[in-house]
Amino acid sequence: MIKLLDCTLRDGGYYTNWDFDKTLVDQYVAAMEALPVSYLELGYRSLPQKGYYGEYFYSPVDRLKALKEMAPNTGFALMIDEKNADPQVIPQLFKPLQGICEMVRMAVAPNKIADAIVLAQILKDLGFLVAVNIMYISKIKLEARFFDQVNQGEGFVDFLYLVDSYGGIMPKEVGEKIRMAKENTPFTIGFHGHNNMELALANSYTAMQNGAGMIDATVTGMGRGAGNLKTELILTYLQAQLDWRVDFSQLSHILPFFEEMQRNYGWGTNLPYMISGAYSLPQKDVMDWMGKRRYTINGIVQAMTQSQQKPSQAYPNSSTFNIPKPSGVLIVGGGQSVATHLPQIRRVLAANPDWLVIHCSTRNMAYFTQLANPQVVCLTGQEGKKMQKRLNEVAELNLLACVLPPSPRKMGAFVPPALENKIMELEGYSFEHSYPDGPLALALQMAWNSGSNYVGLIGMDGYQQTLHTDFELRTESQVVLDAFGKSYVGKWEALTPTGYQMPQGSIYTLA
Template sequence: MVINLDVTLRDGGYRNNFDFPLDYARHHVRESVAAGMEWIEIGYRNGSFKPRPDIGRTGLGADDYIRALAEVVPPEHLCMIVHPKNITEDDLPRMYEAGARMVRFCLPSGAPEAGLALLARAVDLGFTTTVNITRVSQLDGRRLAELAAMSGDSGADVVYLADSNGSMLPREVSRLVTLVRSVTDAAIGLHAHNNLGLALANAIAAVEAGATWIDSSVLGMGKGPGNLVTEQWLAYLGRRGSTEGHDLGRILALAHRMEGEFAEAAPSLPLPDLVLGHFDLSVEERAKLPQGRISDAFSAARELTATGAR
């Protein structure tokens, strides 16, 4: 059984500075749950990894925002994501009281201890928990295995492989899912980005290798070229005979409304993001690429990769 998690209101926020009106956010969670999505990630708590000026409500995840969404869908569908450096232990009980029932931790690979301590606290409070291991395409396999094992030992229900750079191939996804399954009893998830147009193929490969949690966003709205497209993913599940509980028509209607209300939601593949995916560079490296001619950006990205300056 695949557990589907909608990341539109959070990852899609990178396109519109997390500025989703409350009325739309309430509509989105209601329709997404009605369409059969098990969990809805409604935002960051206290900001993304790097501070952003004038960040909107789905980038702050305030208590009153969580409560407003918990009024229209059961809390058992509501999820928040955090960078451990942005929160304290006090944030966790406040999020739970407001109505969130899952918390996801973006785990820094170099210094995971503080995040794992917060994870253990979240487990004690009754949260369903996931650890998102970011930029797995750049992690040594041994280090990935260590982080996955530590996450499981700290109580994570799910260990997510986040293809943050959108650079992975299906065979690589399959190999990493198999590796992580060998070191933890936690469920395995995939958070795919679509720089190379492989998000759908990678999600299929992940499930075939044993992953059971998959992230997606409506219209693929997300950082850079976006995420696995929810509509495509549900259509694929339907073609393979796994339609029970999913209403593709309802998700398509939600996508139509999004497309009409948010110009930033339109599917897009900016050429610099394709270059980043090709060279397995993070979105932060985009600022190092020359503006203007894409051929100059391509050459600069190749030089960054060759020198290891990424």
């Protein structure tokens, strides 16, 4: 008898930072209790990680207790990431969940099976069912040595999952690998499919036909990157083909809420995700790029395909350009406040003609024509294409240089042919952060490199977070600002109103 595991909150948390509306979660859990779903994977259980992760990344015990009262007949599961798990703290994390959570699943890289088995033994001793989820199955060969390693977990491991991490495996290969795992191990075999190539249902069906005993799905396919097999789809199939009893009124009650989130966050396949699946490329990069409006789908596709052929083109380092040391730097963002305070901004620059102006967006570039101040434009994503369309405006800038992210660049940047002689690339960063291709990071580093002891920022209004893209962009900007502020020894401040946490000054105090 095939079993179904729904992992909407755990896999969908990649879009929401593992925060979900309490009422929605209550309704979702109640619906799953009324449906033929054997297990609910509610989230991760983790040691504290750097950065913000929400409720269902840490899965507080009291919250799980309350949910268990709503679904006493459905098994609860949680996931741990083997690479972040410490065997010494596993009892501390999971002992409080005895009697609440039935299963612990581990995300495991193929070369870390031995480490996973150590964790499995500890979890089994605590009384949990244990699943080992082997990732990247489209890139591994299931040979005798592989099964010898996996079978060391006999007695500790209950489920062996094959995970199509890239969403590009074909049904024939799924059938072969599920069958091999079934024939060479004593475990119940599970399958977790991603939907990059829109094969999640076909691959899950093939897995079931070849001996898989457990299949993963999520409501509306919500999940990392292109998402997963849809719970409502697999339940429809199971009722039609295997006579499962499905109360579709339970699904119809919760589906509109998840469909609304899908319109906001935008999971589901598209051309970049299809290519990442076809070539077994990491979904994380695509998800990061799609989460920022600075990249077009065409640009993402080109970056993905070209990255398999050649490294990004190198340009002269910024150190080879003659940038006079300014008494101050003005970084210009894309916010509306630039237009609001433009007369005063231009007065300040006219009074300080040696100040370096750095544009981290081309949106407000036209306001800075016919000024004596030397100017630099950060070229990331499609900013170069925007400049190409506005060369008349560019000609009226005192443009010293256009700066690209350091090599090698994951994402390419379009360089206007007319500006080839002004292109330079950053050598690297003097402050630690996670966004080397981000325009604000480039701008702040160029300000650092200028040698100035003063940096003012305008147009840093902040995103309203009404969309997932707003959240992504706002998070990136705040992380970069925090990192810069910890390392820069000069004075820096926002000179127009900002929604970011940073020192606040006023453009009206400067001239």
